Amino acid sequence: MILVTGAGGGMGRALVRDLHGRGVDVRAFVKNEHQATTARRDGATDAVIGDIRSSGDLTAAVAGVERIFHANPTSVVREVTIAEALVAAAQENGVGHIVYHSVIHPDIAEMFHHQEKGRVEDVLRESAVPTTVLRPSHFMQNYLDFWEFLRGGTLPYPTSPDSVMGVVDSEDVSEVGGRILTSPVAEHAGRTYDLSTQELTRHEMATIWGDVLGHGVSAVRLPPDVVKNPLRGVGTAGVVLVKSLRANAVHAPVQVLRGLVQSSNAKGVRSWPEESRDCYVAMMNYYDRNGLPAGDMTVLPALLGRPATSYREFAVREATRRGSPVTSSSR
Template identity: 65%
Template sequence: MADRGEGPTMIVVTGAGGGVGRHVARELSERGETVRAFVKNDEQARSARVEGATEVVVGDIRSTDDLAAAMRGASRVFHVCPTAVVREVGIAEGLIDAARANGVEHIVFNSVIHPEIRDLPHHQEKLRVERLLLESGIPATVLRPSHFMQNYVDFWDLMLAGTLPYPSSPTSVMGVVDAEDIGEVGAMITASPDGHAGKVYDLSTEELTRHEMAAIWSDVLGHRMSAVRLPPDAMKKPLHGLGPAATIAVRSLASTKGSALRPMFRGLAGMPNTRGVRNWPEESKDCYVAMMSYYDKNGLPAGDMTVLPELLGRPATGYREFAVREAARRGSPVTSSSR
């Protein structure tokens, strides 16, 4: 085991520029922990410092050398892979080797709900990583969050224009959770891991169709919202998105009476490259299409919804509460009835 002397406990957060990792790093910093953020570029490095990271390492999570540099002197690790990374097993093996070399005391892994689903290669890969970590001999905890509420606000401009698009059926039932709740739980366990070694936690809040989500947003934003299905393969076949784009335009005009033309056009222009998917490797695009095709047909049920509030010590953030918070953050007027 590495000798740390009497220095402060160093907690490494991988993927600290992403939705979950960023929240974990901030929560840890607010708890007074010493945080080293592992990020992929200088832009994310600047954000990590704003969130309170004491140190920042810029590197490629797929590089064993970069991982080793990030783990140097670490005591605990919160590990989450970027969305566009499909092959996680090799990364986990490098992480475990570096953790052993530095005497890491505990690893918390951000996995996914229902990783056993065979038709979802991304889920299956996370299940392999779970097994590696739990069998590594290093104390580890696995978090299995549901689909993030934040995923739908990637289309914020189109939401302002009266539609809630997503590349799956609006009637599919999805278990959802607030990424900030996951950040809070992740930071809590990483900072104080006693009693959590070997545990696997389902983290889910509620189940909703996108029609139900649109109804909540209608109340919050004060204009009628329509859920629109984008073809799951539209990111690889842009022409497949032309019909839904026309539907979005028609419904937006009907909902906002033409008062939201600017966000509508801005949203339609950005829709084919949501989350920067054009820059993803082909394998990542294929995985994303497979995932959305599955959601389109089957949805994704929640896990055990009693676990998250027990860990938080408070009720989990509901979808309506999330919508009110996010609208206010973006400077949108929130109707008094939804408060």
């Protein structure tokens, strides 16, 4: 049995599906009954509802499992005590391997979220439990929160479109997680892996989406603090509408309206604790000024045994999944 924490998130769900496809029994640790139902539908053998900040809930979830994939929810930024409780439960139950979902460049001082994951890496390495650390880049999926805007002709995001971002497909990351969790422990124990595919500005991402969808797509900068103060995005809404009308005049008004509704509480950020929202804004401010370099881009293909999914391949796949026509030249 493999325990997947954070199994209600996009990354966790993809891993549950991957492990189910490998014929492995999976226990999903989730925060409510809705996520539990979804996890079982994804293929989880068992679903445990609890608060990841509760050592008692973690201990109950770990009982009887052989390996753990630990992905902390984005809304919970203080991770060290959680990791310590997880290690204690793993040692008590004889868990043979922990795979930790960290982040690329955990040493960046300006982002508490990144540095906290570095501290968790230290906790895990210093434990007696064999550990593997995955350091993924910025997920390609993050921009799907703005899907309706994309259909309308814009790609808004709370960072500069000129910032260069290292990106990776979270489904590639979940496949790597599945491969590692079903391999002999000694093959990956003690290893830290960068998981990066390519570097792109959001202008370049928008161009790819335009090629795939068959109409112009323009990257638009939202103020990084719009997640805390939606009124900061009012001025940008006019820019989005104008660019959308130029790209897709017939459908733009409806899609912009749908986009505003869809993205108004992306990732449930409005319900996050104040500290978590502050950390998210700090992260967006850093990306706005500096971007986020990719890690070693040779690692992911080697772990997958195939080329990593490119941003264009990702865009074609996601548009197809959503029933959107895809230009023949992009296939």
